[in-house]
Amino acid sequence: MQNLKIGWIGLGKMGIPMAEQLINAGYALSVYNRSKDKEASLKARGVEVASTPSSLLAECDLVFLMVSDDEAVKQIFTAENGLFANESTGKIIVNMSTVSPGISKEMAALCVRKGNAYLDAPVSGSVKQAETGTLVIMVGGEENAFEKVKPVFEKLGKLSMRVGDNGAGNSAKLAINSLLALHAQGLAETVLFAQANQINTEDLLTLIGNSAIGNIFGKIKGDAIVADNYSAAFALKHIVKDLKLAKAEGLSAPLANAALATFQNAENKYGNEDIIAVLKALKEK
Numbered sequence: 220m221q222n223l224k225i226g227w228i229g230l231g232k233m234g235i236p237m238a239e240q241l242i243n244a245g246y247a248l249s250v251y252n253r254s255k256d257k258e259a260s261l262k263a264r265g266v267e268v269a270s271t272p273s274s275l276l277a278e279c280d281l282v283f284l285m286v287s288d289d290e291a292v293k294q295i296f297t298a299e300n301g302l303f304a305n306e307s308t309g310k311i312i313v314n315m316s317t318v319s320p321g322i323s324k325e326m327a328a329l330c331v332r333k334g335n336a337y338l339d340a341p342v343s344g345s346v347k348q349a350e351t352g353t354l355v356i357m358v359g360g361e362e363n364a365f366e367k368v369k370p371v372f373e374k375l376g377k378l379s380m381r382v383g384d385n386g387a388g389n390s391a392k393l394a395i396n397s398l399l400a401l402h403a404q405g406l407a408e409t410v411l412f413a414q415a416n417q418i419n420t421e422d423l424l425t426l427i428g429n430s431a432i433g434n435i436f437g438k439i440k441g442d443a444i445v446a447d448n449y450s451a452a453f454a455l456k457h458i459v460k461d462l463k464l465a466k467a468e469g470l471s472a473p474l475a476n477a478a479l480a481t482f483q484n485a486e487n488k489y490g491n492e493d494i495i496a497v498l499k500a501l502k503e504k
Contacts, residue, residue, distance in 0.1 A: 223247075223371070224247050224278060224280050224281075225241055225247065225248050225249070225282070225371070226248075226249050226269070226278070226279035226282035226283070227241070227248060227249070227250045227282070228251045228252070228272060228275065228282065228284045228285070228286065228295055229284055229286040229291075230250060230257040231257075231287070232346050232349075232452075233285055233342075234252075234285040235261070236346060236350040237283075237285060237349050237354075237375055238250060240374050241371070241374055241375070242261070242264060243374075246371070246374075248266050249267040249268070249275055249279060250267070250275075251269045251270075271300035271304070272295050272298075272302045273300050273301060273302060273303070273304035273307075274300075275302075276303075276307045276312075277307055281313065282302070282311075282312050283314075283315055284313070284315060284316055285316055287316070288316070289319050289321075289322040291316070292314060292318055292326060293325075293326075296329060297329075303333055306333070307335065308333065308334035308335060309334060310335040310336070311336045311337075312326075312336070313337075313340050314326065314337070314339050314340065314341075315340050315341055315356075317341045317389070317393075317457070317464075318341075318389060318464070319464050319467065319468070320339075320386030320387070320393075320468060321386070323359065323386045323388070323389050324385050327339075327360065336360065336361060336363075336364040337360060337364075337385060338358055338359065338364055338365060338385075339358070339385060339386060339389050340357070340358045340372070340379070341356075341388055341389060341392035342355060342356050342357075342375075342392075343355040343356075343392065345439075345453050346452050347452070348376075349375075352375055352377070353376065353377045354376035355376055355377065355379075356376040356378065357392055357395075358372075358379060358381045358382065358388045359382060359384055359386050359389065359391075360381070360384065361384075362381060365381045392461075393461060393464055393470070394470075396458065396461040396462075397461070397462060397475055399458065399494070400462055400475075400478040400482060400494075401474055401475075403436075403494045403497055404481055404482075404501075406440055406441070406444075406495070406498075407497050407501050409423070410423065410498060411498065411501060420444060420445055424438075424441035427441070440493075440494075443493060443495055444495060449489075449493045449495065449499070450492070450493060451492055451493045451494075454492070454493065454494070455482060455485060455486060455490050455493065455494050455496050457494075458482050458494050459483055459490070462475065462479040462482060463479065466479060481500070482497060484504075485499075485500030485501075
């Protein structure tokens with residue numbers, strides 16, 4: 220697989236460090252991004268830049284997508300200069316975006332009709348995990364395609380697991396992000412309750428971190444709360460999108476409904492800040 224020519228579409232906060240992992244691993248990489256300024260850092264490292272998704276697919280064996288939402292995915296596939304504007308067969312397209320299972324099933328069917336394979340492979344983890352190649356990758360699609368791509372996944376994450384057919388990776392990611400929302404809101408509420416009762420926040424976080432409920436997420440977001448740093452590693456508006464997607468797939472439990480209402484209320488003011496900025500919205504309320 221090391222001789223593969225890999226294409227990468229989507230150079231946001233996650234896309235750039237993930238693409239860099241593949242460059243560091245010695246893969247030949249070409250990229251495409253709608254905002255051309257984001258291609259500059261990779262171009263400086265000798266990475267080829269494609270003018271369209273279609274031209275990228277033509278020259279690559281394997282193409283990764285890491286974009287914002289269902290509409291962006293659909294545009295990349297079906298726009299005038301999209302992936303399949305020209306005929307290409309025998310390719311594998313891996314969509315690592317957090318999107319709906321429905322769009323993955325739709326694009327997978329399109330890939331099959333064109334003689335290609337599709338994997339949905341969203342990730343759990345944020346920028347730090349992308350930078351260190353320690354993401355968790357959940358994959359939906361044909362087992363044969365997964366096995367072909369697995370050596371590349373191993374350069375991006377500490378675990379890659381096929382969980383079912385196309386769409387299953389997206390369903391698993393929505394399940395995990397729903398729990399993420401509950402963790403974030405729970406941590407915010409806990410900190411605010413402790414503060415109201417004159418408990419030092421750093422002391423509280425040390426206690427939590429050494430208890431049975433301590434976890435990496437709590438440590439990272441606890442540090443952000445103490446530092447009053449709400450710059451987005453994972454923007455609050457994205458958890459609103461994910462909770463809405465999960466609800467559309469049938470998640471309508473009491474905690475999930477409460478979390479969606481909380482984050483929706485916070486989105487107007489804090490949507491571009493980190494998910495843990497929900498603490499500020501709850502404090503104001």
